[in-house]
Amino acid sequence: MQLYQAPLRDMRFVLHELHRDDGFGGLARFEQFTPDLLDAVLEEAGRLASEVLLPINASGDIEGCRIENGVVRTPAGFREAYDRFREGGWCALAADPRYGGQGLPEAVNKLFEEMICAANVSFSLYPGLTRGATIAIEGYGTEDLKNAYLPKLVEGRWSGTMCLTEAQCGTDLGLLRTRAVPRQDGSYGVTGSKIFISAGEHDLTENIVHLVLARLPDAPAGVKGISMFLVPKYLPNADGSLGPSNGVSCANIEHKMGIKASATCQLDFDDSTGWLLGRPHKGMEAMFTMMNSERVSVGIQGLGLGEAAYQGAVAYARDRLQGRSLAGSRRPDLPADPIIVHPDVRRMLMTMRAYNEGCRAIAGWVARAIDAERHSADAETVRRAGDFVALMTPVVKALFTDLGFETANLGVQVYGGHGYIREHGMEQHVRDARIAMIYEGTNGIQALDLVGRKLGAHYGRYLRAFFHPVSNFIEANGQHPKLGGMVQALGQAFGALQLATATIARKGMKDPEEAGAAGTDYLRLIGLVAMGHVFAKAALIAVEKLEGGDPESPFYKAKLDTAAFFFDRILPGTMALFMAIKAGKESMMALDEAAF
Amino acid sequence: MQLYQAPLRDMRFVLHELHRDDGFGGLARFEQFTPDLLDAVLEEAGRLASEVLLPINASGDIEGCRIENGVVRTPAGFREAYDRFREGGWCALAADPRYGGQGLPEAVNKLFEEMICAANVSFSLYPGLTRGATIAIEGYGTEDLKNAYLPKLVEGRWSGTMCLTEAQCGTDLGLLRTRAVPRQDGSYGVTGSKIFISAGEHDLTENIVHLVLARLPDAPAGVKGISMFLVPKYLPNADGSLGPSNGVSCANIEHKMGIKASATCQLDFDDSTGWLLGRPHKGMEAMFTMMNSERVSVGIQGLGLGEAAYQGAVAYARDRLQGRSLAGSRRPDLPADPIIVHPDVRRMLMTMRAYNEGCRAIAGWVARAIDAERHSADAETVRRAGDFVALMTPVVKALFTDLGFETANLGVQVYGGHGYIREHGMEQHVRDARIAMIYEGTNGIQALDLVGRKLGAHYGRYLRAFFHPVSNFIEANGQHPKLGGMVQALGQAFGALQLATATIARKGMKDPEEAGAAGTDYLRLIGLVAMGHVFAKAALIAVEKLEGGDPESPFYKAKLDTAAFFFDRILPGTMALFMAIKAGKESMMALDEAAF
DSSP: OOOOOOOHHHHHIIIIIITTTSSSOOOGGGTTSOHHHHHHHHHHHHHIIIIIIGGGHHHHHHHOOEEETTEEEOOTTHHHHHHHHHHTTGGGTTSOGGGTOOOOOHHHHHHHHHHHHHHHHHHHHHHHHHHHHHHHHHHHOOHHHHHHHHHHHHHTSEEEEEEOOBTTBSSOGGGOOOEEEEOTTSOEEEEEEEEEEETSSOSSSSEEEEEEEEBOTTOOSGGGGBEEEEEESEEEOTTSOEEEEOSEEEEEEOOBSSOTTSOEEEEEEEEEEEEEESSTTBHHHHHHHHHHHHHHHHHHHHHHHHHHHHHHHHHHHHHOBOSOOTTSOSOTTSSSOBGGGSHHHHHHHHHHHHHHHHHHHHHHHHHHHHHHHHHOSOHHHHHHHHHHHHHHHHHHHHHHHHHHHHHHHHHHHHHTHHHHBGGGSHHHHHHHHHGGGTSSSOHHHHHHIIIIIITTGGGGHHHHHHHHHHHHHHHHHTTOTTTHHHHHHHHHHHHHHHHHHHHHHHHHHHOHHHHHHHHHHHHHHHHHHHHHHHHHHHHHHHHHHHHTTOTTHHHHHHHHHHHHHIIIIITTHHHHHHHHHHHOSHHHHOSOGGGO | OOOOOOOHHHHHIIIIIITTTSSSOOOGGGTTSOHHHHHHHHHHHHHHIIIIIGGGHHHHHHHOOEEETTEEEOOTTHHHHHHHHHHTTGGGTTSOGGGTOOOOOHHHHHHHHHHHHHHHHHHHHHHHHHHHHHHHHHHHOOHHHHHHHHHHHHHTSEEEEEEOOBTTBSSOGGGOOOEEEEOTTSOEEEEEEEEEEETSSOSSSSEEEEEEEEBOTTOOSGGGGBEEEEEESEEEOTTSOEEEEOSEEEEEEOOBSSOTTSOEEEEEEEEEEEEEESSTTBHHHHHHHHHHHHHHHHHHHHHHHHHHHHHHHHHHHHHOBOSOOTTSOSOTTSSSOBGGGSHHHHHHHHHHHHHHHHHHHHHHHHHHHHHHHHHOSOHHHHHHHHHHHHHHHHHHHHHHHHHHHHHHHHHHHHHTHHHHBGGGSHHHHHHHHHGGGTSSSOHHHHHHIIIIIITTGGGTHHHHHHHHHHHHHHHHHTTOTTTHHHHHHHHHHHHHHHHHHHHHHHHHHHOHHHHHHHHHHHHHHHHHHHHHHHHHHHHHHHHHHHHTTOTTHHHHHHHHHHHHHIIIIITTHHHHHHHHHHHOSHHHHOSOGGGO
16 A cells, blocks of 8 residues: 655745745735645645545556557546546646636645655646646747637646657657648648657547647758647637547557556647647747756656655554664564664665655745746846756756655665565556656756756856855854754865866866766756755754744754754765766776777 | 677676686686686577577566466466576586586576576576575485485476565564474474465476475574475475475465566465474574575676666667767768767766676676685685675675666666667566565665674674785785776775774674664675776786787777776765765664654
């Protein structure tokens, strides 16, 4: 049996306490949402996750999706769960009120996404892709398209997809072949074959709105010749009812390692009617609007699965009796002590916990920046928040999914042999988490985005949006009577990050392969420094609360303990990363291709 | 399609070149086996792996084992493959010639095991468990039992199992409940239920010989009251033919994450006839004889799967066209460059390669020690080799399986989305590799064995069997004109290992939880130092060969490149491990149990 209860206390900590001084300021738009109201939303969302989505997670994995004559069936219970999800207004949570959305902050929405992913990541992809499509249509659709599609998508009556990948091209979209031919009436005939389309075909919604990358007849070669089209499964009539089928067919669904309840489709478009989104040949721009939002959400998948794995592991570690504490029997009344007494089991649980809390804290920071970038009235704040989001998007995507996978694996390890069998659902978390390191741009691509695009942009401006708050924090708190040592350790790691940045900037200017060789280690390094920063901030708050005799002192003591573990056991990895980066590309590139 | 060709050149390097100065001396027993003969055996074994076992690996995963009315069926082709395996004499490769074995050195047998695991790890478990059972019967059986069982097991006509785990006890065998009641005729009636029994029931052999841990009526509580029994599925008649069924039934098989073609059985023993192996209540001793051998073999599983993943990834990286080299287009004749040009893809491939070559080199070293411990005529050598094997057994088991899993995951990552679907077989490697970190003692238990039992034994004597050759090597080669830097880096890591050892010895003496808290990081630390040692040795040989203008210079250049990568990118991890160990147990144990 899989377990999951939304970690509401830590979520409230991230939402209300940790980032109060984030420098982005309050947003008038959200003043209507009192903390009590947001807490109530989170509580309700937690119930939805535990009571509606969790119970069909393991069964969905076992049953998987099926295809018969092009019709895709989701596993038992998914249809009903989706109806409840939609009827509860959850599809609309963070969407624009102009189209029926509730307009809640991303800072809440990301916590909501974490819960949904923790309970059922396969399920999460159906509304998740819709949200990405909504963002792209909002950004690039004509008023007619917005009015025709957004209300249905926001309501969740229709769903969305991103149709990018083709058999010969995933990372390198410049190779794509799907073509779009303009018609007299302003629409386009879209023809081609797409693979790996999540939620490409299913039985949860009345219509599916595909956002398809394709080439116009006069398109330049490569990525500069790609346009984006909106192609519905059924063409809507003027009154919003569904008209004829639009030549989109599902040829097959994939047999995957995990997320088996998510239909991953091969879609064929046969002169299907589509409408241009954005400008001709500028589809990559529209795609990245959607993709960047999705990348943060994919990071959240890693976090959600990590939290689910953690909770499962804790329950088992409390319950399973094996051996005796090395410090002497703790439960002489039982035939053996629960395994949570063993240092190595604690090492695993604390690592999982630190990763989850650290990622959640970073996610909360980034989500507030997303909100500020979208809604702040202050141009400087919008710029700075946008810089921070641009920098952190690849970090959130790659760091969270790497750590989520590691955490899911630790969950299995705590269970021993019982983790490897289907019964407890721990191995499903591993299989489900594995894809997040790959889709929406592999984690290697995230690293390349970070060192290749983000570091150098505007002479390092994006980086400053992160470096400034960190260095200010270190300067302000390096002599803290209780936490000075922690802050100084952060300072050392931050120093290594600064040196690594300078090394990459210097070498990478002359030789882009040097930047490429450093990317993955650099992304992890910046991620660990960010995590150190949020843990040190959290520890500061915790110390204050504990000194003030806060009634919730167990929560704050635990926060402090987790921070200490992070600094003792995880942050030292930054030194190894720094040394690896310093070594440069030579030994990475030396081996002759023929010798592999 | 999965790919695998035995890496014969590197295997020959490990077998004939790398460890010539291992200090264990030559063994008269093996003089009959010329290098040419051994190479021919390896070549033939490679063919068996690629041509017989690999083709049924993916299909076996999809089909899995089935159980109907207690009868277990292996997937299509397994029976035929097993027959070919057996008829080819492969079951008998390393077994004692007294019972029909061919008596080849473990140094060859471990390479053979690597091939079998790379091609089909599920299959490997059927003969693998037999080998473990053979070792236990050789060590603890009466002459009658040896004569009745060993020839059949060595021939592979019968197979073996290890029946340890019960629902309430895995790691902590002291909790086991299966009981054995003595009978008048000297046999015992064994009754109880065992779970997670690999190859517990199947259709490959005529009989299955279970080695079962159980308690005698007068047994003291805990692990000091466990005895080992030989319990066949069918009772053999005096003439060796099969007699009646022995009350052993398979109640169920597990649904597992991977190794689906290996039947993992729940076995019920109902007053089944068994014979005592070894002394009453001393079953743990017999069990560990078998278990220690199995632990090294499980490590080899990690290596084998890592090699299979590497080969699959290299083939794809050469074939898949995406993007252009950061250093300028390499293949302007193609629509894009093969992804092997990208630094981050090379980072993954080089990491996989370094792990595989490093583990193979360590395995070769340990295998030679196993041979020397068993067969050397010199008592001092037997002692020293035995010390080295005792120390390295948990390291091989945990390090190789951790790295094998990481390598399998990198294999998926190189494939991107295509790695996550069933088609290429890369995700199967991940699922198959995951169990090796768990069974035959979780990797946390290996770490505890290392720091709790092995470090302190005989005042650190085991450790000296490793430290002496490493420090001698560093001293002898620190000023090497070409590789001095590499050897000095090894010296630094070795220094960290020595300090970590002293820290654990000092703290752990007073507080065993301190040793427990350090275990996993310490095991990785010693493992990386061992890998650094074998890579530096290999590099020395390579430099000599290259300076001598060896006709195989591409092989030696590749060896040197891989060693350089290891020292640049992987060895620095030792510093982080050292810092984590130094931090001690405090933050690991601080969190209140209720606060998790």
